Amino acid sequence: MxxxxxxxxxxxxxxxxxxxxxxxxxxxxxxxxxxxxxxxxxxxxxxxxxxxxxxxxxxxxxxxxxxxxxxxxxxxxxxxxxxxxxxxxxxxxxxxxxAVPQFGVDFRREVLELPFQGGTTQVPVHLFAPEGLPSDAPVVLASGGVDSWKMDMHVAFVTVAKQLGVRVPAFDIAGTGESAVPMTADGGAEIVRGLIAHARTLGNGVVAHFGISMGGYYSARSGLAGEVDAAVVLGGPVEAAFTGGPPSHFGMAGIVGNAMGFEQEPTLEELAERRRGFSLRPLLDQDVNAPMLVINGADDVHVPQHDTLVFEGRRDTTVELIPDTGHCAASKLPQAMATVAGWLKQALTGVVR
CATH class of the missing domain: 1.20.1440 (de novo design (two linked rop proteins))
Structure with a gap:
């Protein structure tokens, strides 16, 4: 594929x-x-x-x-x-x-067998935790996006684990990295729900979801559905990115097409048809979301500002566009990660299960 x-x-x-x-x-x-x-x-x-x-x-x-x-x-x-x-x-x-001895945190790799479309699929997970972390610490489920995967985003995930004193299970979203199945809206979300259920067994039952880029699509989905206790969306597409014109910058149409499982380059209409099913408009129309941070660079060429600003005015939701930077605020990543860590620390304080 x-x-x-x-x-x-x-x-x-x-x-x-x-x-x-x-x-x-x-x-x-x-x-x-x-x-x-x-x-x-x-x-x-x-x-x-x-x-x-x-x-x-x-x-x-x-x-x-x-x-x-x-x-x-x-x-x-x-x-x-x-x-x-x-x-x-x-x-x-x-x-x-x-490189594990150089990580400066406790590390474990495990391969989970998770429910998927009536059967199961294997999902490799990398689990980070500060040394000596108590067993009742919260968990922050984390993933990268459609082209930058769990090992590529290592520094960001270790930063969250260390600064917040949490466990961080990192995974590749459906259709990417070590995933064995193509990326679909519902199938990818089913895998995430299985990961959330597993994450609740790893600490005190409190689970936040941090997604970057297309991973932010799935964290937006779990946050809007109230499936987690808090959600961070960094550069995630949620609506306009799927319903507007085709992804046309820096090869993104081919990247997405590969993740979706096409075996040859699709037509723009074939790609558009699959993309439309990803829109989160039905969830955006509901009012049951967990506390959320939605953040991105103001000059993103892949994800329209709409997909960040559409969260303005929602209850328990913080929205931030960082000026003079693009997709996922990559050129100002330390600033973005400081905002993420600070917000998560506050959001997880006092959450009781």
Whole structure:
């Protein structure tokens, strides 16, 4: 369930550069790979996956396993469209697990068997907790989005665990990363509900949901439905992103199409038809939401401002657009994460089950 599509590597670097350097890679190394890459798909010198994998192998050889995992993460970016990308994901996981002693938190990897469409599906989960955390601490369920997955967002999730004193189970949303099923609105939400139920057994029963980008779609959904005790939506699409024109920037149509399980590049109408079913308008029309923080960059080219501002005026909801930054406030990620951590700390205080 994968396909390649025309994608300009130089444009992709232009958009993702802030994310590359704000998630832990040295500027000089990112610049060197950027200068070397001339094409997106070939697994050969000048190809995206090749050049990033070469950097990852250099880090691994020097024992810098966490940086190797990050570099392999960019090698498999933005989706597993071929064997070289899948090999890069395998390399990322191998290096990530070798880096565990460097994490500075307790870590456990487990593979859950969760209900899915009348059967079950396996969902690998990475669980972070500060050392010595009491057993009755709250839990913050967390995920990245459609192209940046649980291992890519490691720094953000460890930050939440440490600063809040909580357990953080991190997972890949349906259709991405280690997920075994395509991304659908209801199917992905069913997996999240299974994760929420599991998360309630890990601490004192209090569970918040923190989603980034498309992960924010699912945290918006669980928050609006009142399925969690608090929800944070960072750059999540909820309505206009699905009902307006097709995603047209930086290869996003191909990224989404791959996540949805298309085996060849869909027509714009085929993609639009599947996207329309994701709109959260029915939940937005209800008034049962958990406390929510909805935050994004004001200049996001992927998610219209509407999908953040539509939450203004809801009860127990804080809305913030950060100026002079784009999707998920990537160029101001430390500022966004400080807001997220501060809000979650306050939201989880005094929640009793």
């Amino acid at each position: 994968s396909y390649q599509w025309p994608l300009d590597a130089a444009e992709l670097f232009g958009e993702r550069y802030p994310q590359m350097i704000n998630t832990g890679l040295p500027v000089a190394d990112v610049d060197a790979v950027r200068a070397a890459v001339t094409d997106m798909w070939p697994d050969a010198p000048g190809g995206w996956v090749h050049e990033w994998s070469e950097l990852a192998r250099a880090y691994a050889g020097a024992g810098s396993h966490q940086q190797a995992a990050l570099a392999y993460g960019w090698a498999k970016f933005p989706t597993l469209a071929d064997e070289a990308k899948r090999a890069a994901l395998a390399g990322q996981l191998e290096q990530y697990l070798l």
